[in-house]
Amino acid sequence: MNENDITSQSEEEMILTNRQGHPIGNNQSMRTVGSRGPATLENYEFIEKITHFDRERIPERVVHARGAGAHGYFETYGTVGDEPIGKYTRARLFQEKGKQTPVFVRFSSVIHGSHSPETLRDPRGFAVKFYTEDGNWDLVGNNLKVFFIRDAIKFPDLIHAFKPDPVTNIQDGERIFDFIMHTPEALMMITFLFSPWGIPANFRQMQGSGVNTYKWVNAQGEAVLIKYHWEPKQGIKNLTQKEAEDIQGKNFNHATQDLYQAIESGKFPEWELCVQIMSDDEHPELDFDPLDDTKLWPPDKFPFLPVGRMVLNRNPENYFAEVEQAAFGTGVLVDGLDFSDDKMLQGRTLSYSDTQRYRVGPNYLQLPINAPKKYAATNQRDGQMTYRVDGAPGQNPHINYEPSSLGGLKEAKKPGKEHTPLIEGNLVRQTIERTNDFKYAGERYREFEDWERDDLILNLVNTLQTCSPHIQQKMTQLFTKCDPDYGKRVAEGLGLIDGIQSGNVNTADTEFGGPLGSTQTSEA
Ligand code: HEM
Secondary structure, X not given: OOHHHXXXXXXXXXXXXXXXXXXXXXXXXXXXXXXXXXXXXXXXXXXXXHHHHHOOOOOOOOOOOEEEEEEEEEEEOOEEOOEEHHHOOOOHHXXXXXXXXXXXXXXXXXXXXXXXXXOOOOOEEEEEEEEEOOEEEEEEEEOOOOOOOOOHHHHHHHHHHHOOOOOOOOOOHHHHHHHHOOOHHHHHHHHHHHOHHHOEOOOOOOOEEOOOOEEEEOOOOOEEEEEEEEEEOOOOOEOOHHHHHHHHHHOOOHHHHHHHHHHHOOOOOEEEEEEEEEEOOOOOOXXXXXXXXXXXXXXXOOOOEEEEEEEEEEOOOOHHHHHHOOOOOOOOOOOOEEEOOOHHHHHXXXXXXXXXXXXXXXXXXXXXXXXXXXXXXXXXXXXXXXXXXOOOOOOOOOOOOOOOOOOOOOOOOOOOOOOOOOOOOOOOOOOOOOOOOOHHHHHHHHHOOHHHHXXXXXXXXXXHOOOOHHHHHHHHHHHHHHOHHHHHHHHHHHOEEOOEEOOOOOOOOOOOOOOOOOOOOOOO
């Protein structure tokens, strides 16, 4: 609201009230017996104000607690590469060239609390809510294109290892690498994370990726496998550990501030959405499983095909109402988009709406930031903080069940042929067959520029230096399997010769690792 808006308000509209609409005549003093008290219990205005304040916080996200958000739009090209997009997906938001769909985006860091520094080494979340004509579609991704694990049952262990120690409340490299040495599928992600890619310079200059594999379904019910990628028009910029520490000494909100100020000054950040497409089968010709989210699909075989662009052009009016209460989930898809059998994706899909019913409340989907822009018409009723009925305008308000002949809601007609994949197999607990945990992490290591590789080794050594010798030795062996030079440089930095402690590294006198890659413990 600008100054003119304020002066144009009528006097009555500017009067302070309580939540019952009662005007507040004195907001400076509680009601007391005499000027020195005591206070009285019937003091409704005071009680409402203080008890509401006492409830101002909701639980923060169990992961991705620190974040910033913005509104904007997605504009489709109507094509995927050179082909009409309808060949692969019937999702309506993509079909007509130039069509715009409103979006809300939340960027985040993962491990630490809601006011932690934005310079910490961490993957960055990149969650987009598309308010489409067919209801909401959420694409909940990160900036690194891969993930640490490939089975959802391991997620709580992974996060516990990275979160602060339950006794000391300090993040500890010993606990992290104790877990990672048993989790070789994480090596590509670790290689990214400890390089400058683990500290993007800000939210505008980073990529995004859906990471997990989805499907597109066309009007005939035929499906292809899809991976989504956001490419920033602002370019990509990452920080060395030293650069990040210099920023952190002066400003621990730099990424939020950068995004807010860019939008406020009209420099709207923009990303191109690209997809990789693969036929919907197991691809035995590949030496990895296409549903393994610890792997990249090689872009030379599966090129990045542009499908549209996203522009962020409006800051939230209220951080809590919009950014904090925003709820994204991998289960939120529209017609023409589908799940693949990726087991991580399936595990995630349960987790998001489950945590949001607890974190925000059972009616979180009635909040304006989460509600679809089109109407929602369900027979779900009641529960904490219900403030409207999710009904269709012509619905008989007495009928909250289906089927009914008395004016209740009706089932929708499916807009295209159903995709009905045949799924067969024994019910088992097994890892996938083509694990190939080392080759692609080694490729990533070799593809880095020299300064990125140097920073990677420095950051790994700084954190591993605080770990027990058996963890250092095991991690060195794993890096050697990725690339002999990778292992050798980490071993040299740690003072290990042939995997054996040479005695010139002091691991005993540093009790905790501190923040990942921090230079506070020692120099490599
Ligand atoms: C947030 C679970 C893997 C990206 C969350 C939240 C949970 C969760 C419970 C908090 C949601 C909320 O409070 O609203 C899981 C589980 C995973 C998993 C169980 C694996 C089995 C991933 C992966 C990615 C990812 C692989 C990246 C592709 C995000 C993002 C957010 C988030 C971006 C923050 C969303 C926001 O800004 O509100 N996750 N996650 N997660 N997760 Fe995951």
